[in-house]
Amino acid sequence: MIIVERHEKILALLEKRQQASVSELSALLLVSPATIRRDLADLENLGQVTRVHGGAVLSEQYASQMHEQTINEKQSLHQEEKRVIAQQAALQVRGGETIYLDAGTTTACLIPLLAQVVPKVTVVTNSVNHAAKLADLSVAVMVIGGSVKLATNAVIGSNAVQQIQQLQFDRSFLGINGVTAEAGLTTPDMEEAAMKRAVMAQSRKNYVLADASKIGAVNFVKVNDVNEAVLVTNQTDQSELEAIRKQTQVIISEA
Amino acid sequence: MIIVERHEKILALLEKRQQASVSELSALLLVSPATIRRDLADLENLGQVTRVHGGAVLSEQYASQMHEQTINEKQSLHQEEKRVIAQQAALQVRGGETIYLDAGTTTACLIPLLAQVVPKVTVVTNSVNHAAKLADLSVAVMVIGGSVKLATNAVIGSNAVQQIQQLQFDRSFLGINGVTAEAGLTTPDMEEAAMKRAVMAQSRKNYVLADASKIGAVNFVKVNDVNEAVLVTNQTDQSELEAIRKQTQVIISEA
DNA sequence: ATTTTTTTGTTTGATTATGATTATATGTGA
DNA sequence: TCACATATAATCATAATCAAACAAAAAAAT
Incomplete structure (x- = not known):
């Protein structure tokens, strides 16, 4: 699995559930917690998620963007x-x-x-x-x-x-x-x-x-x-x- | 379950119910009363709830925000x-x-x-x-x-x-x-x-x-x-x- | 094929969160 | 008011999470 693919899966899950824990993502995507943390750090730098202790939540602006996109996708x-x-x-x-x-x-x-x-x-x-x-x-x-x-x-x-x-x-x-x-x-x-x-x-x-x-x-x-x-x-x-x-x-x- | 997730669930419950007891929340969310108290203290600092003896109620301003949403859902x-x-x-x-x-x-x-x-x-x-x-x-x-x-x-x-x-x-x-x-x-x-x-x-x-x-x-x-x-x-x-x-x-x- | 770069997992110590304990405070009913 | 039960705050030990450094593996480039 390539990195961008994993990033997309993380965002997709976040979009659906608002928040996700590191352990959850680690188990789901079959990679170590360290990798998930690096992913979340990357996504945070891109302004797409906000990290919290234990996991991450969807960043405000990204959440609103996504909403419009999914409507268009329908x-x-x-x-x-x-x-x-x-x-x-x-x-x-x-x-x-x-x-x-x-x-x-x-x-x-x-x-x-x-x-x-x-x-x-x-x-x-x-x-x-x-x-x-x-x-x-x-x-x-x-x-x-x-x-x-x-x-x-x-x-x-x-x-x-x-x-x-x-x-x-x-x-x-x-x-x-x-x-x-x-x-x-x-x-x-x-x-x-x-x-x-x-x-x-x-x-x-x-x-x-x-x-x-x-x-x-x-x-x-x-x-x-x-x-x-x-x-x-x-x-x-x-x-x-x-x-x-x-x-x-x-x-x-x-x- | 990460902290923000628990905070959201507490707020969601308060939104429906106006008030909630510590013991109630503790049983529902499967964490100790001490953790619930810390959560409520955090949420009080953010101005989202008002603590009372035995539990917490929705803070005035947060309650009014919520009220508009429930009108839409009516x-x-x-x-x-x-x-x-x-x-x-x-x-x-x-x-x-x-x-x-x-x-x-x-x-x-x-x-x-x-x-x-x-x-x-x-x-x-x-x-x-x-x-x-x-x-x-x-x-x-x-x-x-x-x-x-x-x-x-x-x-x-x-x-x-x-x-x-x-x-x-x-x-x-x-x-x-x-x-x-x-x-x-x-x-x-x-x-x-x-x-x-x-x-x-x-x-x-x-x-x-x-x-x-x-x-x-x-x-x-x-x-x-x-x-x-x-x-x-x-x-x-x-x-x-x-x-x-x-x-x-x-x-x-x-x- | 070999080197270089990137990605990943592991280790370490520090930080944070949690639950248990204890002492104090608050509310309740006689 | 006093006793009683319950709730709270503070403290501590434990557990979970995190960041940084390192080593191993994979991928890319030479």
Whole structure:
């Protein structure tokens, strides 16, 4: 892990929680307390955090900056990208089917489309956010039980995998962090990978939703080979995509 | 937990409650009374609280600042009613405990209080809405899995009851539709009643949150006798309440 | 491949925070 | 008022945290 990456993670946590202790950060980022202190000293020199005994708090000015940024990020261009991908995915679903909807922002875009377009669909999901939205839109929904991962609001873990293995889906719609013809479908989290893998095994047909930034990216853990799922993306002009197309069906959204 | 974090929690509690005792804060935040006194001395030097014998109250100027914020948060009158009930309930929770939070709008009011005031609490819930909100506020949360009832966004059913039976809670906080000394705790839905009953069996202490309109009301299905739970309400002047008080503890919120 | 630079973890002593103890002060009820 | 219980302040020992210096490891440059 590179320094700037660690700094970003520290700021991200601070942004979410206002304050963080050295020991907490040390355990979370798998580095020594001394390194965390150096990081915090650096960030303090940049005016981004204020150090206190035991840890650090977000500096006043940075806190206000962040607030504006996150508001802007909510309406980012990425969002439009994800919406058109979700549209293509929604067209695959037939009325009356039972589908699995993975946690994530891309799959979230599928929710209003499913509610409006597909009659009598039943949705199983590991995201408490998705479950709440779907229920609000009167879509039959089942949630996987277990501990909720705070970063993504998704339920993961061995218990969740066991529940998945007792279910059968007509289709699954999964988010992914990296797709290449060689490395396959990859994510940074082992637990999440295990979850996705379990879902794919129980589903008649799988769809991976990935915007252009994911194509050609490789992450830590492999979920599955590319040919195990249909790729839904908005990428149009890249050699990597051609290599993937030799292994599996690719649905490209035009926008 | 770092000092500033504790200071914030003390202020958050005072903001909700106007005053707090040293022993109360000590138990809640899992530190010695001596540390709480030092904290209060610090906060007094900063002009944020005024110390009194046994504890502290919000300082005048800080209280007026806060007042403007609470005006913004003000919603419907019923909501205000539920909020003060939730305040009393939140004060029952000690740091580090595992609690069950029932689905419902009254219990929803507990969520921000838990997040702000109680450190290291773990919340188990059958509401996907609650789970999402809690996770957003960085509270450790576990969700019961199963079909989501569309009307309430709550997970119910025999499978959910089975999951509950494998867990143990320090405290449970339940919504209810009717409370009388004779008919006990009642709701209109059999599945929900079974769920609440299962939770009460697994919890060391149970709290039923019921606003004035629920006192004296009788619904279709009985969940339990009144004496199985502490009643938290805002009702003050009714004979029914006196009859209930003979059977169980009643916490009345003053507002 | 070797040197240089950067980054990291460890050690040390100093600083700070915490909890226990004790003596004093405050509030409460007879 | 007096006794009694509880709260507080002050003190101390212990534990946690910190900063600085150093050594080891990793990365970059030669």
